[in-house]
Amino acid sequence: MKINGNEIRPGNTIMHQDTLWRAVKIDAVKPGKGPAYAQVELKNLIDGRKLNERFRSSETVEKVRLEQKEHTFLYAEGDMLTFMDTESYEQIQIAEDMIGEQRAFLQDGMAVEVEMHEGRPIGVALPExxxxxxxxxxxxxxxxxxxxxxxxxxxxxxxxxxxxxxxxxxxxxxxxxxxxxxxxxxx
CATH class of the missing domain: 2.40.50.140 (Nucleic acid-binding proteins)
Structure with missing residues (x-):
């Protein structure tokens, strides 16, 4: 789904530079000269890089919908975390660095939402x-x-x-x- 650059909100996932990014922080900037733009801090969902990008209201970006499936955290082995799908009981492993500092909150048996894009896990949403x-x-x-x-x-x-x-x-x-x-x- 295409959206204008000024419609990006924190938490939105967009396709930019042929990869997936999550909007972390957005500042609407209205300079004295020139058109307004959105200064967006993006985090790469694949490798964790950060990027600051300007999007003008005339630009369009592709907003991506991620499939969210409920999983249960089972255990950690090395730098891999194992989750089980609550419906099919299928287990998947996700690299620890995809979760970042929120890893410390994972507890055995915790219900989480695993975010998938085209069948591949790209992130985990913990309880608030x-x-x-x-x-x-x-x-x-x-x-x-x-x-x-x-x-x-x-x-x-x-x-x-x-x-x-x-x-x-x-x-x-x-x-x-x-x-x-x-x-x-x-x-």
Whole structure:
């Protein structure tokens, strides 16, 4: 499906320079002289390269629809991750670097959406939020709770996030997998 350059939105997958790219960040620029354009940060879905590109509203790009199938994460072996299709029970392997820093959020048995293009897996969409336990955090300093300060905490998967001062070690919290930020305390 063809769309104008100014219709690209974050998360869209487009065909550009004969390969697949995902729009990561978009800035609409209206210079004092000349026509407006969209400054788009793209990430290559095949090899992970990044590219900053300008698209004018008069240009058209091919928006690609990816097939999404529900899979369950089974295990990691070396730098390959194994997923199972929840309908056909067929297993596929995806390179760890295709997932990037979100790899730390994968847990055994986690339901994910595997994105496919022409039958080939090109990415994994994790749940927006996951529940993790804090293994280590600094103690609360008396009087610090009056301000909206945050303190660093280490999660069970090794990632560090900033949490409110009232959160202590061995507390389960909900973390946003996209921004890697504390959302709230798990109930």
């Amino acid at each position: 939020q996951v529940t993790l336990t804090i293994t280590e955090t600094e103690p609360t300093v008396k009087g610090q709770t009056a301000s909206s300060s945050y303190k660093p905490a280490t999660l069970e998967n090794g990632l560090r996030v900033m949490v409110p001062p009232h959160i202590s070690a061995d507390t389960a919290i909900i973390v946003n997998t996209q921004t890697i930020e504390y959302v709230k305390r798990a109930e």
